[in-house]
Amino acid sequence: MKNMNNGKLNRPDVEIFENVELRAYNSMRLPARASFLALPHSPEGILKAIEFARSIDRPWFMLGGGSNVIFGEQCIDAVFIKPGKEFDYIRGTSDNSLRVGAGTPLPKLVDYCISRNIRGLASLWGIPGTLGGAIAGNAGADGSSICEFLTQVTLLDPDGFVHHISGTQLNWSYRSCELGDSIILEAHIKPGFSHPGEIQQVLKRVKTIRAKHPNLATEPSAGCIFKNPAGNSAGRLIDMAELKGTQVGGVMVSNKHANFIINTGNATPSDAVELIHLIQSRVNCLFGILLEPEVRIFGADFIKQGV
Numbered sequence: 001m002k003n004m005n006n007g008k009l010n011r012p013d014v015e016i017f018e019n020v021e022l023r024a025y026n027s028m029r030l031p032a033r034a035s036f037l038a039l040p041h042s043p044e045g046i047l048k049a050i051e052f053a054r055s056i057d058r059p060w061f062m063l064g065g066g067s068n069v070i071f072g073e074q075c076i077d078a079v080f081i082k083p084g085k086e087f088d089y090i091r092g093t094s095d096n097s098l099r100v101g102a103g104t105p106l107p108k109l110v111d112y113c114i115s116r117n118i119r120g121l122a123s124l125w126g127i128p129g130t131l132g133g134a135i136a137g138n139a140g141a142d143g144s145s146i147c148e149f150l151t152q153v154t155l156l157d158p159d160g161f162v163h164h165i166s167g168t169q170l171n172w173s174y175r176s177c178e179l180g181d182s183i184i185l186e187a188h189i190k191p192g193f194s195h196p197g198e199i200q201q202v203l204k205r206v207k208t209i210r211a212k213h214p215n216l217a218t219e220p221s222a223g224c225i226f227k228n229p230a231g232n233s234a235g236r237l238i239d240m241a242e243l244k245g246t247q248v249g250g251v252m253v254s255n256k257h258a259n260f261i262i263n264t265g266n267a268t269p270s271d272a273v274e275l276i277h278l279i280q281s282r283v284n285c286l287f288g289i290l291l292e293p294e295v296r297i298f299g300a301d302f303i304k305q306g307v
């Protein structure tokens with residue numbers, strides 16, 4: 001990784017690296033490379049990274065924990081912007097809610113809330129990534145989604161304006177939040193407490209379900225690949241298509257949960273994209289349902305959809 005020796009970028013609020021191997025930046029451990037990776041230390045740093053991307057005429061994309069993304073090409077000619085550790089914080093507020101930075105790991109926030117009996121977030125136990133990624137994808141489990149627990153989200157638009165938006169004013173839907181090209185800086189978590197017994201009940205249920213999923217440490221994945229179609233389950237459709245265990249190169253449909261594809265050790269970005277297309281076409285052919293990716297796929301065919 002090479003630190004750019006460019007005067008404009010040599011500022012304390014953003015570091016920009018060139019030709020970066022992304023394996024460490026995605027939970028599926030795909031070995032793609034990015035032309036640039038920016039690590040901003042402040043909102044100004046984010047704006048400078050965007051300015052840099054514009055100056056070299058490249059697209060830019062926000063990256064959180066990389067647990068809901070597929071890098072679909074060996075070399076992605078773009079600037080990825082990953083908020084640095086300055087965006088990892090949990091602070092109390094005067095109205096008893098929590099102010100949480102977008103770069104805060106979601107598991108850290110969930111543990112924080114569980115240990116203080118704060119209502120709600122126990123259902124999100126076991127979801128990797130950051131708060132920013134969870135908001136962008138309206139992450140959820142056990143019938144709940146993150147949107148239910150937020151009173152306010154602070155957004156930065158690429159022109160440098162900061163907007164404080166009430167949680168209810170954002171356009172949420174299943175595994176999605178319409179943000180346009182805004183960047184999530186932080187959010188406020190609803191105040192309120194639950195009985196510890198209630199929280200433990202939720203945890204027990206969620207842990208039982210997660211124990212049946214592929215283990216991230218030994219079977220790297222990006223979580224569920226497809227959204228559930230209305231009234232149906234993507235995993236069930238893939239299972240019914242008898243695709244469990246199907247392999248393309250180093251990527252395989254999990255035998256534990258058909259909506260997960262896992263890296264068996266030497267997966268490449270093109271293996272992942274090919275397997276995703278194979279699943280889509282087999283399910284569409286058999287059931288007439290085109291599965292929509294839940295993961296964000298970065299690559300030539302997909303890059304235009306991006307922020």
Ligand SMILES: Cc1cc2nc3c(=O)[nH]c(=O)nc-3n(C[C@H](O)[C@H](O)[C@H](O)COP(=O)(O)OP(=O)(O)OC[C@H]3O[C@@H](n4cnc5c(N)ncnc54)[C@H](O)[C@@H]3O)c2cc1C
Pocket residue numbers: 027061062063064065066067068069083102106126127128129130131132133134135136137138139140141179182183184185214216221222223224296307
């Ligand atoms: C084993 C496993 C289990 C999982 N289980 C679940 C589950 O039960 N439920 C569920 O919903 N998800 C699940 N996921 C998927 C994933 O963990 C979540 O979607 C998570 O919230 C993504 O967060 P992230 O920080 O990793 O986002 P990333 O993967 O880095 O990014 C996801 C999207 O968010 C955008 N983004 C990230 N940060 C920002 C920001 N600050 N501002 C604007 N946009 C931003 C990115 O551009 C991208 O489009 C699972 C994943 C794995 C690997």
